[in-house]
Amino acid sequence: MNQYKKTWPISVEKEIDASTEKIWNIISKEGNLNLVHPFCKNNYALAWASENSVDVLEYLNGLTFIREFQTWTPGRGYSLLIGTKKGKKSYVEWKITTRNKKNYLSITVYTHYMKNYPKFISFFPHEFMIKPNLKKYLKSVIGGINYYLLNDKVVPRNYFGEHKWFSKK
Numbered sequence: 446m447n448q449y450k451k452t453w454p455i456s457v458e459k460e461i462d463a464s465t466e467k468i469w470n471i472i473s474k475e476g477n478l479n480l481v482h483p484f485c486k487n488n489y490a491l492a493w494a495s496e497n498s499v500d501v502l503e504y505l506n507g508l509t510f511i512r513e514f515q516t517w518t519p520g521r522g523y524s525l526l527i528g529t530k531k532g533k534k535s536y537v538e539w540k541i542t543t544r545n546k547k548n549y550l551s552i553t554v555y556t557h558y559m560k561n562y563p564k565f566i567s568f569f570p571h572e573f574m575i576k577p578n579l580k581k582y583l584k585s586v587i588g589g590i591n592y593y594l595l596n597d598k599v600v601p602r603n604y605f606g607e608h609k610w611f612s613k614k
């Protein structure tokens with residue numbers, strides 16, 4: 446995991462109007478991205494057993510990523526590696542927290558993009574290309590979870606707007 450923390454983390458946190466139990470139940474459910482992810486065409490498990498879980502996320506534009514779960518703390522969150530089958534992987538942490546009697550979900554990504562470059566070279570691409578696009582994506586994903594928990598309905602595709610990396614072209 447330390448090798449993934451060479452890059453700057455990109456994180457989004459949102460208050461979720463649901464109990465931590467309900468948040469955990471949806472984010473830990475097999476195939477959950479089919480319900481909550483606005484850019485997901487299909488999400489299915491290859492193996493589903495907490496930290497040994499592996500699933501496939503196919504985006505609306507056909508891009509397919511494998512998610513390999515690394516840690517699993519029931520009720521609190523998990524970490525995973527995500528990327529193409531034989532390509533580079535990014536490290537992702539999902540965390541549920543409570544502050545002032547309000548519940549929050551955060552997703553933090555340590556992207557593989559330019560992680561082996563010196564920071565003075567990767568700074569501008571990170572700040573002006575990767576960070577804004579990834580933040581928009583993460584806000585949509587967490588927004589989708591909140592939408593599902595509030596409405597008990599599958600999140601419509603591109604519900605928060607299209608995304609240039611993942612929406613159908």
